[in-house]
Amino acid sequence: MTDATRQDFRFFHRLRVRWAEVDMQKIVFNAHYLMYFDTAMADYWRALALPYDTTMQALEGDIYVKKATVEFHASARVDDQLDVALKCSRIGTSSMVFTGAIFRGDDHLISCELIYVFADPATQTSRPVPIALCDILTGYEAWEPxxxxxxxxxxxxGAAARKxxxxxxxxxxxxxxxxxxxEADDTAVHALARNRLGLPVATGRLLQHAPGVxxxxxxxxxxVLRGSNLGRDVLRALMQAAADRGDREVLLHAQRNAEGFYARLGFLPRGEPFEEAGIVHIEMVHALPPGYQALVGTA
Structure with missing residues (x-):
């Protein structure tokens, strides 16, 4: 893929070149590019909403690298911000071919082809790629949720949310x-996110705190899947449910390490931090104006 462009890909993983990854020529040591692609592959599974270990157990197999080819077009240097792009370009009987590219801005630096084989984890003998996995991979590349x-x-x-x-x-x-x-679970509105294998991956609930709130x-x-927009979509679904029943505001108790997540979605802190279940929280609120419409959808 010597002429790859960013428009060829849906998936990108961003990283910054570290000092330890450059050689005596002050450019990225060639072997690190494979590490970049391997790191991006772990994030690709997150984009599919598939926690790797649980997924492989459900599919009764595992994935092994058969071949990795890297082609160098230009070098990356320390502190460069890179986007590692991947796409599943072909699925065979037991193999999956991924095409990769590394970009610095719009400049295409590196190309890669990774061939994986789906196999029995006990014997490492190849097995057909499960139809469910084929559907997920082709669906993702077709920009489906x-x-x-x-x-x-x-x-x-409740059974799935409880898990x-x-x-x-x-x-x-x-x-x-x-x-x-x-007992509040019995009267709450619950939101549950399932991936395309039907596995529950995120949840939340909505209570009536006060009239209109x-x-x-x-x-x-x-x-494993945090940072992949699942929490955002569960939250927005609950906010929409609150708006649909006439609530003018929603509040929540955010763990302090998640305060930034809620702030990015428009929640504002109110009051002082407090401890709940041994964890420091802060109350955050979001107004729901008339006609509020949440943008729900996992990318």
Missing amino acids: MARVELGTWQAL VRTEVFLEEQRIPVEMEWD GRIGRMAVNR
């Missing part, structure tokens, strides 16, 4: 079990 957010009751969505919340709040954050589950809580996203 990779996750779907649905709203519903605890009775309808995400258990992983995030009980196992990862070690919140006491008696503080996680409450909704309260969003229990926002949880699969740890």
Whole structure:
């Protein structure tokens, strides 16, 4: 792909060249470009809303590199900001071919072709690429959404939402079990994001805090998939549900390490920080003007 342009790709992973990655010529040591593509590949799976380990278990296989080819057009230097682009360009019986390119701005520096084989993890013998994975890869490259957010009751969505919340709040954050589950789940509006394998990957809930005021809580996203817009889409779906029932405002208690995430979506801090379940939070609010329409959709 010697004439690649940015328009050839949907997926980009951004990185900055570090001092440790350049050689005595003050340019990126050639072997690091493969590391860049491998790092981008992990982010590509996030873009598919597929946590890698869980996905491979569900598909009863794993993916192994068969061949990697790199072509050099120009060099990157320390502190350059690079965009590593990837796309699945062909799917065979048991193989998947990915085409890659590294850009500095619009300048095409590096080309790459990566050939992966889907195989039995016990024997490492090749197996047909599952139809479900083929559909996800071709759908992504066709700019289709990779996750779907649905709203519903605890009775309808609770089993799946419970799985995400258990992983995030009980196992990862070690919140006491008696503080996680409450009767409010029974009356809340729940949002659940599923990927295209049907696996639950993010959730949240909406309560009626006061007349005209909704309260969003229990926002949880699969740890591996954070930063892939799933939390944004769950939040916007709940905000739309609040607006549709006539709420004029929504509030939430944001963990301080997530304050920036909510701020980027228009939430404003109110009051002083406080501790909740052993974690420092701050209340944040967002007005819902008449006719509010959330932009829901996972890129």
